[in-house]
Amino acid sequence: MASLDVSELKKNAKIEIDGHPFVVVDFQFVKPGKGQGLYKCKIKNMLTGAVIDRTWRSGEKFEPANVETKKMQYLYNSGDAFTFMDNLSYEQVEMQADLVGDDKWFLLDNLEVEVLFYNNRPVGVALPSHVIMEVVESEPGVKGDTATNVTKQAKVQTGYAVAVPLFIKVGERIKIDTRTGDYIERVNS
DSSP, X not given: OOOEEGGGOOTTOEEEETTEEEEEXXXXXXXXXXXXXXXXXXXXXXXXXXXXXEEEETTXXXXXXXXXXXXXXXXXXXXXXXXXXXTTTOOEEEEEHHHHGGGGGGOOTTOEEEXXXXXXXXXXXEOOSEEEEEEEEEOOOOTTOOOTTOEEEEEETTSOEEEEEXXXXXXXXXXXXXXXXXXXXXXXX
């Protein structure tokens, strides 16, 4: 792959620094009164999740990261490993729990996700923006408690606990934002 110039940086660009893949989270070009322009970036290590600040001068070069994404289907987890299947080749890959992180709470059987590969090794998963899950445990709402925005805890089928409005009952399906983990709305099935 050809080297990238710092001027080609943009949000979500994937680059390699010291043998580690990074994704650009935030990007800003600063032109001081004298001298060359500076590119201030927040970059996230795709293997560890650590976010760091880096500044480059105009003209600096770096290597693009050898990353690709594949649409895959979540199958199951066993112990510390999560198994995904390629929708086209039916090839299965396992990803360790530390790479999946808190996204595990939103993995439903047969959910289509994007698995991120670095040098042909799975390193992360990108979920859809929301999932629909069934409430399996919840306390009944207290009658007469009519203050606005009152919530209670509910547990969905993956074991994830989410704050929901008082009217949500066991057996109902709710939409949850996978980026924040928040309740969005009740879904009529």
